[in-house]
Amino acid sequence: xxxxxxxxxxxxxxxxxxxxxxxxxxxxxxxxxxxxxxxxxxxxxxxxxxxxxxxxxxxxxxxxxxxxxxxxxxxxxxxxxxxxxxxxxxxxxxxxxxxxxxxxxxxxxxxxxxxxxxxxxxxxxxxxxxxxxxxxxxxxxxxxxxxxxxxxxxxxxxx
Amino acid sequence: xxxxxxxxxxxxxxxxxxxxxxxxxxxxxxxxxxxxxxxxxxxxxxxxxxxxxxxxxxxxxxxxxxxxxxxxxxxxxxxxxxxxxxxxxxxxxxxxxxxxxxxxxxxxxxxxxxxxxxxxxxxxxxxxxxxxxxxxxxxxxxxxxxxxxxxxxxxxxxxxxxxxxxxxxxxxxxxxxxxxxxxxxxxxxxxxxxxxxxxxxxxxxxxxxxxxxxxxxxxxxxxxxxxxxxxxxxxxxxxxxxxxxxxxxxxxxxxxxxxxxxxxxxxxxxxxxxxxxxxxxxxxxxxxxxxxxxxxxxxxxxxxxxxxxxxxxxxxxxxxxxxxxxxxxxxxxxxxxxxxxxxxxxxxxxxxxxxxxxxxxxxxxxxxxxxxxxxxxxxxxxxxxxxxxxxxxxxxxxxxxxxxxxxxxxxxxxxxxxxxxxxxxxxxxxxxxxxxxxxxxxxxxxxxxxxxxxxxxxxxxxxxxxxxxxxxxxxxxxxxxxxxxxxxxxxxxxxxxxxxxxxxxxxxxxxxxxxxxxxxxxxxxxxxxxxxxxxxxxxxxxxxxxxxxxxxxxxxxxxxxxxxxxxxxxxxxxxxxxxxxxxxxxxxxxxxxxxxxxxxxxxxxxxxxxxxxxxxxxxxxxxxxxxxxxxxxxxxxxxxxxxxxxxxxxxxxxxxxxxxx
Numbered sequence: 143x144x145x146x147x148x149x150x151x152x153x154x155x156x157x158x159x160x161x162x163x164x165x166x167x168x169x170x171x172x173x174x175x176x177x178x179x180x181x182x183x184x185x186x187x188x189x190x191x192x193x194x195x196x197x198x199x200x201x202x203x204x205x206x207x208x209x210x211x212x213x214x215x216x217x218x219x220x221x222x223x224x225x226x227x228x229x230x231x232x233x234x235x236x237x238x239x240x241x242x243x244x245x246x247x248x249x250x251x252x253x254x255x256x257x258x259x260x261x262x263x264x265x266x267x268x269x270x271x272x273x274x275x276x277x278x279x280x281x282x283x284x285x286x287x288x289x290x291x292x293x294x295x296x297x298x299x300x301x
Numbered sequence: 302x303x304x305x306x307x308x309x310x311x312x313x314x315x316x317x318x319x320x321x322x323x324x325x326x327x328x329x330x331x332x333x334x335x336x337x338x339x340x341x342x343x344x345x346x347x348x349x350x351x352x353x354x355x356x357x358x359x360x361x362x363x364x365x366x367x368x369x370x371x372x373x374x375x376x377x378x379x380x381x382x383x384x385x386x387x388x389x390x391x392x393x394x395x396x397x398x399x400x401x402x403x404x405x406x407x408x409x410x411x412x413x414x415x416x417x418x419x420x421x422x423x424x425x426x427x428x429x430x431x432x433x434x435x436x437x438x439x440x441x442x443x444x445x446x447x448x449x450x451x452x453x454x455x456x457x458x459x460x461x462x463x464x465x466x467x468x469x470x471x472x473x474x475x476x477x478x479x480x481x482x483x484x485x486x487x488x489x490x491x492x493x494x495x496x497x498x499x500x501x502x503x504x505x506x507x508x509x510x511x512x513x514x515x516x517x518x519x520x521x522x523x524x525x526x527x528x529x530x531x532x533x534x535x536x537x538x539x540x541x542x543x544x545x546x547x548x549x550x551x552x553x554x555x556x557x558x559x560x561x562x563x564x565x566x567x568x569x570x571x572x573x574x575x576x577x578x579x580x581x582x583x584x585x586x587x588x589x590x591x592x593x594x595x596x597x598x599x600x601x602x603x604x605x606x607x608x609x610x611x612x613x614x615x616x617x618x619x620x621x622x623x624x625x626x627x628x629x630x631x632x633x634x635x636x637x638x639x640x641x642x643x644x645x646x647x648x649x650x651x652x653x654x655x656x657x658x659x660x661x662x663x664x665x666x667x668x669x670x671x672x673x674x675x676x677x678x679x680x681x682x683x684x685x686x687x688x689x690x691x692x693x694x695x696x697x698x699x700x701x702x703x704x705x706x707x708x709x710x711x712x713x714x715x716x717x718x719x720x721x722x723x724x725x726x727x728x729x730x731x732x733x734x735x736x737x738x739x740x741x742x743x744x745x746x747x748x749x750x751x752x753x754x755x756x757x758x759x760x761x762x763x764x765x766x767x768x769x770x771x772x773x774x775x776x777x778x779x780x781x782x783x784x785x786x787x788x789x790x791x792x793x794x795x796x797x798x799x800x801x802x803x804x805x806x807x808x809x810x811x812x813x814x815x816x817x818x819x820x821x822x823x824x825x826x827x828x829x830x831x832x833x834x835x836x837x838x839x840x841x842x843x844x845x846x847x848x849x850x851x852x853x854x855x856x857x858x859x860x861x862x863x864x865x866x867x868x869x870x871x872x873x874x875x876x877x878x879x880x881x882x883x884x885x886x887x888x889x890x891x892x893x894x895x896x897x898x899x900x901x902x903x904x905x906x907x908x909x910x911x912x913x914x915x916x917x918x919x920x921x922x923x924x925x926x927x928x929x930x931x932x933x934x935x936x937x938x939x940x941x942x943x944x945x946x947x948x949x950x951x952x953x954x955x956x957x958x959x960x961x962x
Contacts, residue, residue, distance in 0.1 A: 170902070171824045171911055192685040197599075198543050200687060203536055243687030250682065254672040258665035258694045265657045273645055 169202065170210065175217055184217050187229055191216070192243050200243055304369050307357025308448040311398075314350035314405065315438040317343045321431035325424035329497075337420050340427035341412040347434065348409035355402045358447050359389050368454035371395060371447040377460035377879055379850040387470040388461040393595065393611075394447035396474060400591070401437050403475075403482040407511075408434065411486065418507060425493035426486075433485055436618045444611045460850060460879035469529030473522055477549055480519025481587040484556060486511040488584030491577045492626060495633040505567035505576065510938055512563060512580075516556045517934035523549050524927030535885035535900040537915045539814070539923060542688045544599050547670040548590030551663055555583045558659040561652045569649055569714060571641030574634045575656070581630060585623040586663075592619050598674060644716040651709035651717075658702040665694040703757055703808065706801055707764020710794075711771060725771060729763035747816040754812035761805035765798045796937025803929030810894075810922025819916045824909040834916045836897060837861045841869075843910065851875040853886075856901055856910060860890060867892075872899045872912075894921040 169188075175181040188202035193209040201209040201216075212233070219229045233241050245251045287295065321343040328336025358371070362385045367373040375392045376385060390399040408430045415423045441447070490508045494500040526549070531539040540546065559579040565572045593599055596612030643649040669691055673684045707729060711722045737756035744752070770776065772794065773786040821833050827842040841857040855873040859866060870888035877883065887900040895918045902911030 169822055171822050174822060190687075190689050192687060198541070198685075198687065203538065203541075238683065240683040240685055243685050244689035244693065245684050245686060250676065250680075251672075251684070254668050254686070254690075255694070257668040257672075258661050258698060261664040262657065262661040262698070265660060269653055269657065276642060 169213065173210070173213055173217065175221070180217070180220050183226060184213070184220055187216050187220075187226055188213055190230070190243050191233060192241050194237065194240060303357050303360050303364075304366070304448040304450065307354040307361075308446070310350040310353040310357065311438060311442060311448075314347050314354070314401075315435060315442065317347045317350065318431045318435040318438055321347065322428055322435055325428040326496075329421040329424045329428075332421070334420065337424035340424045340431075344405075344408040344412035344427050344430070347431075348405040351398075351402050351405040354448075355389075355398055358395060358398060359386060362386065362389050365458065366454075367456070367458050368450050369447075370449045370451050373451060373455055373458050375461050376458040377850050378457060380461060380466070381849055383468070383471065384461060384466050388465070390474050391461050391465045391470055392447075394441070394445045396478075397437070397441050397445050397595070398447055399474065400478055400482060401434060401441065403478050404430070404434050404437065404485060407483060407486050411511075415507075421497060422490075422493055422504075422507075425496055426489045429489035429492045430485065433489070433622065436621065440611075440614050440618065444614050457879070460877060463851070463875065463877045463880060463882055463884045464533060466884075467529065467533060469525065469533065473525045473529055476518050476522030476525060478522075480515050480517075480522050480556075481549070481552060481590065483511065483515025483518060484552060484580075484584045484587050486515070487559060487580040488622075488626065491580035492629060494577060495629050498633060498636055500573050500577065500637055502567050502570045505563045508580065509560070509563045509567060512556065512559055512583075513934050513938050516553070516560055517931050517938070519549070519553050519556065520927050520934070521931045523553060524924045528924050531920075532887050532889060532898075533884070535887050536913065537818075537820075537887075537898050537900075537917065539920070542669070542691045544670045545594055547666050548593045551586040551666050551670075552583055552590060554659050554663040554666065555579060555586055558656045558663075559583050561655050561659075565641075565649050565652050569641040569643065571643060571649055572653070572656075573640070574637050577634060577637070578630060579656070581623075581626040585619075585626065586667075588615075588619050588622060592616060593670070643714070646712070646719050647717045648709065648712040648714045651705065651712050654705055655702065655709065658698050658705075662695050662698040662702070665691065665698065669694070700757065703761055703804065706761050706804065707767065710768045710797055710801070711764075726764060726767055729760055729767045732763050733757070733760035744817060751812055751816040754816075755809060758805045758809035758812060761808065762802055765802045765805070768798055791940055793937040793940040796933045796935075796940065798933070799936055800930045800933030803926040803931075803933055805926070806922050806929055807924075807926025810919050810924075810926060814917045814920035814923065817918050818920075821914040822911070823914075824905055824911050826907075826909045831912070831914055833897075833914050835862050836867075836916070838870075838899070838914065840910075840912075848875065850879065851877045854901075856912070858888070858899065860897065870897070870899055872901045874901050891921065894919050894925065896920050 169185075175184060185202060189200050191201045191212060193199045193201045193204035193206050193212070195206050195208050196204045199206075199209075201212045215233070216229055219232055224232065230242065234246075239245060245254065247255050321340055325337050325340035328334070328339065358369075360366075361369045361372050362376055363382070365372065365376060365378045365385070367376075371392060371394050375388050375395070380388070388395075390396040408427060411418075411423070411426060411430065415426070418426070487508050490504065490511070494504055523546075526546070527539045530541070531537065559576065562572045562576045562579055566576045592612070592615045596615050598612055641649075669686045673686050676682050676684050707726055708719075708722055711725055733756040736759045737752045740752035740755050769787075772790060773783045775783050778786075819833055821831055823831055825831060825840045827840055830837050830839050832838075837860075839859045839861070841859055843854055843856045846853045846855060853873045853875045855871050858870050858872075860868055860870060868890065870890050872888035873886045875884045875886060885900050887898055890897040890899075895916070898915040898917055900913050902913065904910045
């Protein structure tokens with residue numbers, strides 16, 4: 143990535159919610175397949191694949207030449223009769239995990255996939271334990287008065 | 302001269318901040334009113350000096366003083382005046398200056414309006430605020446000085462990045478920063494409470510308005526950014542799960558959790574320790590967001606490593622404040638006593654559920670954003686985490702959370718009756734199910750879950766109506782009684798209703814626009830017609846126009862519906878010679894809350910031009926919902942108990958030593 147491009151990107155990054163991307167024009171009219179079922183599958187698959195020279199863009203969103211090549215490749219494979227999984231396998235074999243926007247579950251992504259559920263479980267457990275402990279506390283707070291306390295209370299009440 | 306004044310003012314602000322960092326804390330320790338009293342004036346003066354620095358930079362921009370490097374790199378003499386103002390923060394150095402301007406503004410506000418705070422708490426809060434300020438003044442002065450001069454002043458500037466030449470830049474960053482930086486106040490209050498070892502319901506009452514104000518600004522800031530990306534980037538997307546977006550979403554999620562837990566703390570004196578942790582985490586996530594966006598680490602880990610000065614500096618600030626804050630928490634929090642018992646099924650329980658799911662949802666965003674960076678830094682392995690990951694992890698958590706939203710406000714405090722609440726929500730649920738059935742009947746295509754998404758949005762909104770009906774007795778008691786009851790409800794109750802309703806509105810827009818949106822991608826020659834839904838667009842031809850600092854190719858389309866002309870739309874492409882780059886200006890035609898969206902591609906050799914036409918049903922609801930949430934927050938902020946403020950301690954000489962509760 144050239145220096146100019148890097149600077150450019152870092153400026154765009156400032157606009158926080160503005161995805162770092164050039165005004166783009168992704169899928170070109172000439173790419174669209176005549177079979178609309180296949181085209182729909184191609185679009186869905188494109189959303190799962192990363193344009194590897196872009197900032198976090200799928201090939202469906204990107205106007206980079208590489209993204210176009212990949213889109214054409216996806217459509218070629220689909221026309222050749224590949225299933226969705228086969229297309230993804232094909233591209234992963236060629237470009238590695240980096241091309242998948244939804245990383246596959248594995249030992250190196252276990253933490254990534256497990257984290258939200260983990261937080262939910264640990265948090266839930268902590269809440270249950272805290273509620274239990276405080277229930278015990280509240281029970282111990284209502285232990286019956288000792289004889290001495292009862293006597294003093296009666297004195298105070300003038301009984 | 303003006304740039305030097307700005308530079309000098311910033312140095313003076315740093316000096317004041319250093320004083321404010323030390324003296325008031327010493328005063329609070331020694332119970333010395335004079336020393337504690339230093340904090341107020343220094344906070345106000347700090348703001349005055351940073352405002353001077355900011356005004357100086359703005360002046361340099363407005364006068365197009367290209368001898369200032371920052372102005373040369375980001376401005377152009379022919380740029381419209383409004384962009385000369387906004388380009389002040391359209392770059393790294395200037396945006397950091399905006400960051401500290403807002404930070405010092407919040408400090409000054411606490412100094413000005415914190416009269417009802419206990420003296421020691423106010424002094425400590427302002428000191429903590431100054432620790433943050435000092436760190437960031439140093440960051441600007443040492444690594445990102447916007448006032449540096451060029452040895453020879455060039456004749457013309459390099460222009461602002463064309464994408465940023467938009468009114469969005471005037472609103473989005475300031476709102477976002479008001480939110481980000483506003484959470485520093487909650488952080489300072491939390492740290493001060495830990496230092497003082499004292500926290501009670503009144504503390505929550507002081508913190509809540511600041512958190513609420515920050516949350517409101519962040520909500521609007523994120524929504525504005527999303528709308529800006531939607532119309533500017535030209536392919537009609539409104540949320541990309543980009544790390545930069547996630548950086549702003551994380552403080553919002555945890556800030557939302559903080560708002561809710563602070564309610565429990567204020568009303569029931571429970572969840573104290575947890576609320577403190579959330580306050581620390583919220584601002585920590587704001588700092589992490591600043592680090593992600595400002596250090597260049599996102600562009601690539603390698604760029605970051607090759608020029609690490611800025612990144613490492615922010616990383617140090619990050620470690621100092623997050624590490625320090627959490628250490629202090631681990632050390633002091635166990636001393637804070639928990640109060641306010643409640644059963645699992647209760648309003649408190651519902652709010653705990655809210656906090657749990659929001660935290661888990663935030664974890665999904667956090668890991669999805671940072672895991673690839675960490676993995677690459679540690680093992681060199683490259684991994685992508687994009688929208689499909691977040692849809693699978695963040696999505697279900699938020700769906701569960703939204704399902705519970707209508708239950709919360711109907712639940713009584715301390716101990717509730719789930720069955721009773723469920724019975725009261727039967728009407729809302731039935732209505733939602735009818736809508737689901739209707740959606741199934743009317744639409745075709747799209748995922749099976751989409752109609753249920755619509756149902757969920759309707760359930761959330763109908764839940765709000767149920768809440769209102771239950772509280773006022775609408776349809777059961779005479780209208781006059783309903784009116785009296787509605788008037789008697791605190792404004793914060795209406796704030797809650799409005800904010801929850803906005804959530805439903807946003808969800809409805811999200812589901813409809815992303816499921817039933819349709820598109821046409823075609824190459825057109827003048828005179829050709831393209832149809833989408835019931836709309837026919839005729840391509841009338843192109844023309845060129847000269848803008849102040851760009852050339853524009855405009856394509857004119859006439860929009861017809863069933864033969865009647867609705868109007869014309871003019872999408873365009875702008876070329877900026879000074880930067881040799883171009884932008885796509887999409888044309889939008891709003892029909893109710895739906896939109897037709899048309900953007901131009903490149904012209905072909907045969908004289909045709911590629912166009913992308915979308916119909917986005919109910920898309921405006923996404924951002925209108927956020928606006929409704931904003932007003933909900935505002936209503937809550939104007940609640941009597943926050944306006945009047947917390948009860949003042951009796952003014953009898955020296956404040957008595959408060960026992961840690």
